[in-house]
Amino acid sequence: MPVFKSGRGLAPAWCELECFDIVSLSPGQTHAYGR
Numbered sequence: 001m002p003v004f005k006s007g008r009g010l011a012p013a014w015c016e017l018e019c020f021d022i023v024s025l026s027p028g029q030t031h032a033y034g035r
Contacts, residue, residue, distance in 0.1 A: 006019045023031045 011017045
């Protein structure tokens with residue numbers, strides 16, 4: 001998937017993505033987002 005600038009209205013019209021975070025993990029590491 002291509003990476004766009006994060007923020008409302010910055011993704012192409014066909015994409016419902018509004019924001020994202022890129023998390024770099026080493027092998028064996030995990031990450032969970034709070035809700």
